[in-house]
Amino acid sequence: MSFIGNDIMFFENNVNTFSRKGAVNHILSENEFTDESLNHFPIIAWTIKESIYKIICKDGYRKAFAPRNISILKFEKKDSSNFSGEAIFQNRKYFFHSQITDKLIYTYAGDNFNNLSEIKHHFFYNVSDISNKEFNNFLEIRGWEINHTNEGIPYVINKQNIIDISITHDNNVIVLSEYTYFIKE
Amino acid sequence: MNNLFEEVKDIIRKYAFDKTLIDNATENSGIIADFKINSARIVDIVLDIEEKYDIEIDDESLEKIITVKDAMNIITEKTKA
Numbered sequence: 001m002s003f004i005g006n007d008i009m010f011f012e013n014n015v016n017t018f019s020r021k022g023a024v025n026h027i028l029s030e031n032e033f034t035d036e037s038l039n040h041f042p043i044i045a046w047t048i049k050e051s052i053y054k055i056i057c058k059d060g061y062r063k064a065f066a067p068r069n070i071s072i073l074k075f076e077k078k079d080s081s082n083f084s085g086e087a088i089f090q091n092r093k094y095f096f097h098s099q100i101t102d103k104l105i106y107t108y109a110g111d112n113f114n115n116l117s118e119i120k121h122h123f124f125y126n127v128s129d130i131s132n133k134e135f136n137n138f139l140e141i142r143g144w145e146i147n148h149t150n151e152g153i154p155y156v157i158n159k160q161n162i163i164d165i166s167i168t169h170d171n172n173v174i175v176l177s178e179y180t181y182f183i184k185e
Numbered sequence: 186m187n188n189l190f191e192e193v194k195d196i197i198r199k200y201a202f203d204k205t206l207i208d209n210a211t212e213n214s215g216i217i218a219d220f221k222i223n224s225a226r227i228v229d230i231v232l233d234i235e236e237k238y239d240i241e242i243d244d245e246s247l248e249k250i251i252t253v254k255d256a257m258n259i260i261t262e263k264t265k266a
């Protein structure tokens with residue numbers, strides 16, 4: 001089964017946290033890739049690792065998120081707003097793509113590079129949490145039932161297709177990513 | 186132990202959107218799963234714990250902290266050392 005993960009972070013909500021003394025030491029290892037030319041690289045790295053953490057939890061990992069257990073191997077700028085790369089966890093590679101604006105970073109990841117372009121992303125604005133009516137209507141129309149792993153990672157039970165979803169939320173924006181990898185006859 | 190439970194709850198409460206979830210917490214409450222805390226606030230919680238108890242939480246300890254009790258156990262372990 002192929003899993004995906006995503007994470008969105010608004011810089012204004014998080015810059016204070018990631019500027020705290022000692023914060024970066026919990027996110028990046030000493031010899032790990034870093035890009036000091038990018039403002040907010042620790043926040044970018046967090047979204048990459050959090051996206052991948054969501055994948056590994058759905059794949060059976062049962063421990064809490066420790067960002068330094070996931071290492072960024074490759075980080076390439078496609079242009080000023082788009083980055084992509086690879087990270088590794090327990091000798092397994094994961095692939096990510098990040099989109100950055102002056103306000104936010106949005107990252108999504110998969111365990112298969114070829115699947116990344118097939119992931120669909122649904123943005124919901126002015127949404128305080130997942131009890132929102134518009135968001136739940138979206139799920140209901142698709143016949144999706146959301147469950148959570150013990151670590152709080154959502155996954156969907158779907159009667160028609162084999163899909164994986166990932167949900168992220170910050171600053172009244174929810175993003176639901178979906179990847180359909182098998183359609184039942 | 187009861188004091189440590191209240192102290193840890195007070196640290197987490199600062200970052201919870203819904204404080205009543207913390208008021209009703211048990212030691213087995215999941216910090217992310219049950220309190221609906223933004224996962225990035227874990228950084229704040231860990232740093233606050235390190236500052237308050239003058240300890241360092243390494244990666245091996247960090248990956249054990251899923252519930253309030255897990256956090257309490259790490260604090261107890263690190264402060265005894």
